[in-house]
Amino acid sequence: MRKELTIIFLLLICFCGYAQNATIVNLKVQGNKKTKTSALLKLTSIKKGQQLDSLVIEDDIKRLKRLSSIAHAYYQVHKKSGGYEVVYGVQENFTIIPSANIYTTNDDEFAFRVGVYEFNLFGHNITFGGVYQNDIYSSYGINFRAPYLFSKKLGLALNYNNLTTEEPVFLDNGTADYKYNNTSYEIQGLYQFNLRHRIELGVNYFNEDYEYKRGSTQEGIPQDFDVDKLLFKGIYEYNNLDYHFQYVSGFKSSSNLQYVVSTENVLPDFVIGWNDFFYYHRIGEKGNWASRLRLGLATNDDSPFAPFAVDNNLNIRGVGNTIDRGTGVIVLNTEYRHTVYEKDWFVLQSNVFVDGGSWRNPGGDFGDFGDTQNFRVYPGIGLRFIHKRIFNAIFRIDYGYGVTEDSTNGFVFGIGQYF
Missing domain, CATH: 2.40.160.50 (membrane protein fhac: a member of the omp85/tpsb transporter family)
Known part of the structure; x- marks a missing residue:
């Protein structure tokens, strides 16, 4: 239920007149120990400075879950000054x-x-x-x-x-x-x-x-x-x-x-x-x-x-x-x-x-x-x-x-x- 509500929230941001404020001001990865953060961010489609897009985020999560190094992946969105912070969380596999x-x-x-x-x-x-x-x-x-x-x-x-x-x-x-x-x-x-x-x-x-x-x-x-x-x-x-x-x-x-x-x-x-x-x-x-x-x-x-x-x-x-x-x-x-x-x-x-x-x-x-x-x-x-x-x-x-x-x-x- 939390995931569905987050998607609805992001869609409202994008399509109800607030898109100009829905800028990604920070993007980070948490939960990874062995996998390099740079290696994961290299595969994501959203970047700092872009507009928030729930469909792109969903595709990023699918891509991360297909990696041999990742057992599960999820995301969080936090309101920050000037825009939003997107956090990609991962649970790593032993590989x-x-x-x-x-x-x-x-x-x-x-x-x-x-x-x-x-x-x-x-x-x-x-x-x-x-x-x-x-x-x-x-x-x-x-x-x-x-x-x-x-x-x-x-x-x-x-x-x-x-x-x-x-x-x-x-x-x-x-x-x-x-x-x-x-x-x-x-x-x-x-x-x-x-x-x-x-x-x-x-x-x-x-x-x-x-x-x-x-x-x-x-x-x-x-x-x-x-x-x-x-x-x-x-x-x-x-x-x-x-x-x-x-x-x-x-x-x-x-x-x-x-x-x-x-x-x-x-x-x-x-x-x-x-x-x-x-x-x-x-x-x-x-x-x-x-x-x-x-x-x-x-x-x-x-x-x-x-x-x-x-x-x-x-x-x-x-x-x-x-x-x-x-x-x-x-x-x-x-x-x-x-x-x-x-x-x-x-x-x-x-x-x-x-x-x-x-x-x-x-x-x-x-x-x-x-x-x-x-x-x-x-x-x-x-x-x-x-x-x-x-x-x-x-x-x-x-x-x-x-x-x-x-x-x-x-x-x-x-x-x-x-x-």
Whole structure:
């Protein structure tokens, strides 16, 4: 109620003839300890000497609440001699965060990923850290992301990854297992037009190394090859989400388009693109409905190395680790999150979900999306253990049970909401 009254008060100031006296004579930030005040003021749209505008202030608060370093943000307006003082108050997150993901199925598959990240390096909302993964073989990566490095709108990201896994390759006469290594170097430019619209443009140089281990073979499919590639990528995001601790409301859309150039004919050049639509809705005081729809297509080459994977950690909880591939994807994840218990910093949240999706076979047509062999539905339940004062400190446990043809079931553990 206090927030609504403050907004009404500011609107009256702006539109009832007092605008000439509604000058901001002072702007300050309170509650921040690690995050630099200069870093926060750099992101605000209102400035000292400007006219008071409640809509601009509301957008500033939304922007602050999206920062990794901020758990919650609010504002106050005080009458001063000659105008008004605006105070932005923040509650900071703890931002040195370990990460962990564990995947299992009833086929005794086991893989894990652990890491540690600092999401507020030097108090300037810079992310830096790395991960280690064991999925039969060891892998690691190092990431740097500074979205406000050069200005309020312009930033930079650098990534290095050395990923090694055992990948199934689906041939006409069976399945082959390959040891797969991907070593990549990436640089991205980050630009934010305003609170809701941003883009990323980047280039990635990487090497793919496939080594045949066991299983079927097929004429024309090499057993060992090493390929250098160049990837050009563009990301556009519309984000109108509003956060209140563990609750999220609003809509977001993220489009990703990539063009991959190969140095070897065995893996031809291709284009891949997908769009993720997110919708979140508050239900009562303790409920949150969340949904994600992914639509994606790639160059439809008849190749066993198709880019879209069916995987526990990506799209279908309980399905297994990379059990199929395709050149097109339609996936819907929808779930209801309910706060079972909340006291001070701790939240226990229950989760009921349904993950479903279908894939286009390499070289196939759009009719493949309706083929029962490509269609998978996995309902399930889960729990979330949430620390409200630590960024992304959500430990999740989900159990998915397949109800479609040749289904499996299994647990998926991780840090952060699934989407």
